[in-house]
Amino acid sequence: MDLKLKIWRQNGPDDKGKFVDYEIKNISTDASFLEMLDILNNELIEKGEEPVAFDHDCREGICGMCSLYINGHPHGPDAATTTCQLHMRRFKDGDTIVVEPWRAKPFPIVKDLIVDRSAFDEIIQAGGYISVNTGGVPDANTIPINKGKADLAMDAAACIGCGACVAACKNASAMLFVSAKVSQFALLPQGRIEAKERVKKMVAKMDELGFGNCTNTYACEAECPKEISVTNIARMNREFFAAKVSS
């Protein structure tokens, strides 16, 4: 198929940036979206132009490195799909595809389609873990865990930290990301010990870094490639209030 592409090009954080039009021909419907960009880039290189910079790594939908706002959707039009798992059969011959980076103040643009998501690492460093050191822990089966709760914890833990939730949110809220980690640990007995401190520290860091608040539009859940549920946000809010009240 032949396609028209409108791709955001920006040389660095201080550059103004603009859309640049490209045309690309003979793309197989079996190619992935990123393979289509690979082909474009190799054509650009052969023409002596600079290729489009974009983040990607595992191309299996799990590392969370790929991003891209495609035709108005983080990770493109398919539900529960990362950009790297999006395939060209989803598009039609002659389509125009608009490709932009994540847009949110806490995710500044590095170059073209690459943004800096280190704010997510900072939130985790604020307390998104269980403080155990290596060694000296009890046998893994010492504390039985209700299967339903363990499954819910796993649902929340499936977050890949890609930032689509922030990109989708009109407030650039990181609540879905933060609540997924808070929930995972709040649901497990190992995580309960520090639950109050954790939620307070992570929320404070999230606010400090300039992420917005949740106004319940659920765009984050709709666009999340791992279908992380907004019920996690509700759980985080409960955890947060309980922590505040009891402190």
Next chain:
Amino acid sequence: MKKLDSKIPEGPLAQKWKNYKDHQNLVNPANKRKIDIIVVGTGLAGASAAASLGELGFNVKVFCIQDSPRRAHSIAAQGGINAAKNYPNDGDSVYRLFYDTIKGGDYRSREANVYRLAEVSNNIIDQCVAQGVPFAREYGGLLTNRSFGGALVSRTFYARGQTGQQLLLGAYGALSKEIKRGHVVMYTRREMMDLVMINGRARGIITRNLVTGELERHAAHAVLLASGGYGNVYFLSTNAMNSNGSAAWKAYKRGAFFANPSFVQIHPTCIPVHGDYQSKLTLMSESLRNDGRIWVPKKKEDAEKIRKGELKPTQIPEEDRDYYLERRYPAFGNLVPRDVASRAAKERCDAGYGVGPTGLAVYLDFADAIKRLGRDVIEARYGNLFQMYEKITDDNPYETPMMIYPAIHYTMGGLWVDYELMSTIPGLFVAGEANFSDHGANRLGASALMQGLSDGYFVLPYTMQNYLADQITVPRFKTNLPEFDEVEKDVKEHIAKLKAVNGKEPVDYFHRKLGRIMWDKVGMARNEKGLKEAIEEIRELRKDFWKNVKVPGDVNGLNVELEKALRVADFLELGELMAIDALHRNESCGGHFREEYQTPEGEAKRDDEHYMYVAAWEFKGDDKEPELHKEPLKYENIEVKQRNYKTA
């Protein structure tokens, strides 16, 4: 010839690790603060080591090429992690895990290392549960297990099809905790460009800041490489796009020996290649072989019709299907080790029974399992894998069998290390897939996660301390020393040279060509003629690369093509060493299958008399033949025999 000292501790096998720990040197807490350690890579091995060393009080600097340490390729591991817990009461033990691993590796790994691995495997599960890793559980609340290839017990712990992700996020949590405490400093989007040595010891690295293009100097008392494997030398592999062998390769060129470079794992269950533009291959977890049955048509004419699209697999009656693994290996069936399953698939396809448009695919069928257990159970076990398969292929595996074919997945070879995981360069330690230590000529499924975390959580915190004990009086190194000047100058010149080529072809052009040579001639089946050709062809391609590669853009800034070019330049050298190693080893073992050396049934035929050793190669200069060093392997606790998966 330098003698390789593996430093295996005295005593009976089961006592060796305990003996080591009882007698090793320690560093007191006040002195730990004076010691700096560099860790390259934040996968399971790197992140767990960095966190654990930070907890002990060392100053740790960690480097990763991604934008966050959470994205290292360990995250993509699907199926699970082995441990000898014996929770299912099915007869497992430390010895049995050790035995299966040695046998699975076709008797080409070191007994003492593998035993230690099996010994600490249980601690890993305990540690991960304490970190909040949500492993799969039974209704009673206890942990559950499944089976993987090469074992007759169920010893694999898992978190749906995302075990690697959950374990890595556990280690990333531990790492984040130490970053917060200030014991670990994290450097993201940094690539190690070279190793700096002072008076024969590893004392630092030069990194390139991938955003600014700046070269940076970092000094330390010891350096740990946990930079992963080199499967991307084949261009198409299940590795992440940015996985590369450059850190290990630079260490090799500075004097670290490279062991068994030709031992690569070809994973039997990957989604088949579908087009020339393809950038990578996707693995379908080995856990699928618990319930999926592998088959091809019994009749060639059926296979032909399927290839032409005239017949569907569901139309082939049961009696016309050849479940060739169950037929050839009744005891292990669909759960034979990866090398055996891969070769069997190739054998059927080469004989004309392959399916799919290219004929290079076999079926992995869940119809029986769905009938037996119901769709819900299968969905709960493998839902995310089925979904991923459907996204890539546009086929629904609940209704029609999956198509799979072997693909490059893992490299058992790597930098040579002794029992302490130290390379032949004093102070340079190597962990995880980057070292060669535990998997011999073939790795069993669910053992890579085990090894990465074993190295990082439970081995290096001891062995690095033993090395550092006499370094406490060595003051911190300044990075303006002439040793740093020289190495940085080398790096700068290398980059400038690459940029100056200014040819016509993009990096991928050369990488694809290299991949083709490697897959055809240094892949699943190798022979003397092909390997000799491969060596010549790689040399030619390397020359062509240095004449015709085009690296656009500025080297002083974010430049993805430059990153790729630097890595491919190294792959073009590493590929040759792999072919040299494969050519020298006149036997078949594990994943290394030399067509000249096979049993009448087509199984790998080892030559224990001449090749029961680790081949460790020493760099002798560009365009010079590397020198071979041998570490003989001794088996005192296991009877060495031909691997047999036909009978238990």
